[in-house]
Amino acid sequence: MVEVRDGLRADCGDCFGLCCVALAFTRSADFAADKQVGEPCGHLGADDRCGIHRELRGSGYAGCTVYDCFGAGQKISRLTFAGQDWRRAADGGRAMFAVLPVVRQLHELLWYLAETQALPKAAALREAAAREADRITALSLLGPDELLALDLPAERTRTNELLLRASALTRAGTRARSRRHADLVAAKLRGANLRGTDLRGAYLIAADLREADLREADLIGADLRDTDLRGADLSTSLFLTQSQTNAARGDARTRLPPPLTRPAHW
Template identity: 70%
Template sequence: MDPGAAGEGTRVEHSELRADCGNCFGLCCVALAFTRSADFARDKAAGEPCGHLGAGHRCGIHDRLRDQGYAGCTVYDCLGAGQKVSRHTFAGRDWRDAADGGRKMFAVLPVVRQLHELLRHLAEVRTLPAAAELHDAAAAAATRVEALSLGSADELLALDVAAERAPVGELLRRASQLARARFPRPRDHRGADLMGSRLRGADLRGADLRGALLIGADLRGADLRGADLLGADLRGADLGGADVRDALFLTGPQLAAASGDPATRLPPGLGRPGHWA
């Protein structure tokens, strides 16, 4: 039996881990810094509102960001942190009305986003049949992380996020090993520099590609089923015709940073980026 044919469960995307711009005060358009480059048309300091941010906290060029030189905006996803910070942490108080100009709110955003990233990966662990022995541990970890994300602004700013990531990271590593065990002799490319590599048609089923640099890599037609892509840099990678079904810890921003085509096979729950051919 083809080891890649065995499904690893359906990817779960909880609504609270999806960006809801209508319930956010445009935090990513203010809190984050831009550096003029191929990804951003101009420089913008952290805490400075983007010139395209309207009075109603909506982007004035959202439907044409790439055409206007803001491709970097299309690969950012707050994972629901924006609306949580806006509506829960700061109880619906607009940063424009804050005495500090919103500085504390902007500082809290990346903390909550990191916690939501952990929640997203823990949710995925609980969909992996091969990692069933870790489901209870993943649920317990998610309960703890969610409770932390609901803390006050001062509690969030005092939080040692790295210390919270460590045990979750170990749990994700164990889940990955269990899920990839069905693949014979999977390749180990963890943290590898594969920038611009010619991997067209490569058999990368079950490969460990955690943290790998795949910038500009030719992955056309590659089989990445069951590959661990946690933190892999896919900027400019060509996924045309590639099979990334059941790829582990793959995110929407990673896909948005890459290119693909109608033949690219995606995991359930991850949509095809609008700029793909």
Template identity: 60%
Template sequence: MSEQPAAPSSAALQADCANCFALCCVALPFAKSSDFAVDKDAGKPCGNLLADFRCGIHTDLRAKGFTGCTVFDCFGAGQKVSQVTFGGQDWRRAPKSARQMFQVLPVMRQLHELLWYLTEALGLPPAAPLHAELRQALDRVDQLTLAAPEALTTLDMPTVRAEVNALLLETSELVRAKVPGRKRNHRGADLIGAKLAGADLRAANLRGAYLIAANLRNADLRDADLIGADLRDTNLPGADLTGAIFLTQAQLNAARGDSSTRLPAHLDRPAHW
């Protein structure tokens, strides 16, 4: 019997800037706003990027108006593109590959995000009936990340995402079903600025909900599904997020919490809280 390929390690799904050629600082565009102090076109190096691929204002990003940089998470896609897809050749020394490298990054980031969710799903005991299918999906997506640049830039990502999302939705239903009582369904809801302090949102469906600047102080979000929820400036002091599923570090980085916010064990409390 052949051995199953090893699942990506948690480290492989976390940004390792030391092994990336600052791809997010070049490939991605941003617009002058509350998140970025200036405009930048896709493929143009940020003005704060140094010759050694480090950020010249890394410790002062928020103070300098680059909050968006502190929120972004590539899920380890940057180092995969830099060291695997392009074999360690950086875009400065190999300028002919630069455009293709920049095109690959957003695709790889989506694939790595799916790997993050699938890996989490495989660690959820209530989803045991789906573990075989989840493992197969994880292996398929992992193999896609090893494809050649030409294949990655033409990959049908909507179809890939749809197939994985169907499994993640089933996972969510199984996990939340173990919590007794009626669960709120706010999937895709416009809850911008909503007053939800102390709300009972345990095991709620908040997939894709817009919670920008919402007040969730002391809210119960245990076992809630937060995949794709927009938590920019969401007020989370005292909120209980233990057991929340498909919550990412990037979402937490965009929110506003404090030392009283309770988090899942696999996520870190943002330094700016």
């Protein structure tokens, strides 16, 4: 499934810098300035490239290193709007900006479905996951008006039922207790055995998970901002994304599941 998910990675060279215009951010520890929706970031060049891409964290834009469009930016730029630059659009790009979060959510579901198809213990769901991926892919190729009319919560709920089944099959036998949506902010969990734990939506902000065993742990929606993952084993963690990984802290000993890559700041 690595090949499938490669198409769900951001390709900024094939996009019109949509995330640098469509998204708003507030001056904070993650962003050095305020920016409104539709306002181009001051560092966005005429070539649609970030002028400080290599120095984002040092320049006060750590939040940009965490965001991941899951490849939605290039699809919208090249397919949904047939290569039309937002600068030349009659509406100033407003339709493109509105569609970005919709396609991004659909692509996120495709990321999870691709992983589901590759899970050995969930092999019984492989065909169902493939059919669901085909359905979500078709939705992502709709026109702008149709995309904006989608009931995204309903779509996520439908896909999530399949993801929950895949998670249960994979975690079966670990006897781990559920910590779903648990408040584990700054929790001291160094060396903890969390194998197979349901950590969906858990708040792990600044938690100490050094040397923790997170194999087969379900991490969908878990907040890993500033989570210390040095030496932790996430080699078979479920539904972990690159943006979650980028938000955490780790080192050369941290084991990640393929096809995730080790963040440059680790």
